[in-house]
Amino acid sequence: MSMIQPSGAVFPRSSGHQNGLKVFLLLFSGFGLACLSGCWESPSAHSSSPRVFRNILCTTGMAGDMVAEVAGPDVSVQVLMGPGVDPHLFSPSPQDVEKMALADAIVYSGLHLEAGLSAYLERLSRKNPHVYALADGIADRDQLIRVAHELYDPHFWNDLELWQAAALSLGEKLAEWNPEQATGYQSRAAAYAARLAELQEWGRSEIARIPESRRILITAHDAFGYLGRSLNIEVEAVQGISTNTEASIRTIEDLVEAIVTRQIPAIFSESSVSDKSVRAIIDGCQRRGHDLKLGGVLYSDALGPPGSGAETFVGMYRSNVNAMVSGLSD
Numbered sequence: 001m002s003m004i005q006p007s008g009a010v011f012p013r014s015s016g017h018q019n020g021l022k023v024f025l026l027l028f029s030g031f032g033l034a035c036l037s038g039c040w041e042s043p044s045a046h047s048s049s050p051r052v053f054r055n056i057l058c059t060t061g062m063a064g065d066m067v068a069e070v071a072g073p074d075v076s077v078q079v080l081m082g083p084g085v086d087p088h089l090f091s092p093s094p095q096d097v098e099k100m101a102l103a104d105a106i107v108y109s110g111l112h113l114e115a116g117l118s119a120y121l122e123r124l125s126r127k128n129p130h131v132y133a134l135a136d137g138i139a140d141r142d143q144l145i146r147v148a149h150e151l152y153d154p155h156f157w158n159d160l161e162l163w164q165a166a167a168l169s170l171g172e173k174l175a176e177w178n179p180e181q182a183t184g185y186q187s188r189a190a191a192y193a194a195r196l197a198e199l200q201e202w203g204r205s206e207i208a209r210i211p212e213s214r215r216i217l218i219t220a221h222d223a224f225g226y227l228g229r230s231l232n233i234e235v236e237a238v239q240g241i242s243t244n245t246e247a248s249i250r251t252i253e254d255l256v257e258a259i260v261t262r263q264i265p266a267i268f269s270e271s272s273v274s275d276k277s278v279r280a281i282i283d284g285c286q287r288r289g290h291d292l293k294l295g296g297v298l299y300s301d302a303l304g305p306p307g308s309g310a311e312t313f314v315g316m317y318r319s320n321v322n323a324m325v326s327g328l329s330d
């Protein structure tokens with residue numbers, strides 16, 4: 001397994017002086033992001049010489065974990081959005097723009113998860129074949145949760161069948177980018193997918209241990225729709241599929257009513273989202289005489305910090321399922 005490089009560790013590559021010039025132009029010309037999609041072009045798009053993939057930049061930790069697993073030990077993976085960072089609200093710093101300019105390839109999650117980068121990344125991916133959205137690896141769009149016309153719930157890593165499909169597609173994409181290493185990419189993708197299949201089976205059997213009347217997950221924002229669908233647990237959230245709007249008082253009152261009526265024991269906060277609305281629901285239930293407990297912190301849209309047990313995707317998923325089972329079973 002290759003290591004995900006700490007943010008800021010940039011791997012040198014053969015055309016470094018050209019990139020250095022691009023970065024200089026980016027940082028000092030003031031064009032920033034708007035310029036980058038025009039400035040950064042793939043050398044391999046214009047040259048017959050093989051491109052070396054040593055430095056892949058990923059937006060989220062979940063994407064970074066998958067790329068590290070599938071790309072193997074020869075590739076350095078950097079992640080833009082570390083533990084606790086909300087991808088819905090993320091906007092890049094000049095240093096992030098520099099990292100994007102220096103990367104040999106960019107892999108992002110997609111479906112507008114990275115709202116502040118979405119338009120830029122989609123535009124860039126049309127010009128540059130080495131910018132790829134993992135969500136594009138889901139061939140059957142009917143498997144995604146549609147929330148409006150042409151708008152899908154972006155949290156598809158929480159359905160491990162979809163995340164497996166994304167891993168296998170990533171293996172094919174890397175093989176297309178670097179055919180010399182195709183066999184390695186494909187076999188590592190298959191091994192990772194097999195681990196995810198086992199993880200999903202484990203998750204289903206764990207969630208089934210929660211008494212049926214208590215099998216309801218209430219969280220700050222709607223990041224667990226895919227998990228609910230795949231593990232057979234009802235899901236409610238204070239905010240919608242993005243965190244960019246305030247929770248409404250009406251939604252909080254409706255949830256308090258439902259929790260008190262059904263005697264739901266626990267609600268969950270999220271590592272990358274403010275727990276303000278969750279606290280408001282706990283207070284509301286307390287005023288109604290129902291002692292709603294905080295079931296723990298879920299890792300919804302970002303991996304956990306080192307030592308948390310959730311610093312890998314598999315660890316994150318296990319940590320979330322364990323928190324749900326212990327919070328709702330007592």
Ligand SMILES: [Zn+2]
Pocket residue numbers: 088155221222223241242243300301
């Ligand atoms: Zn989210």
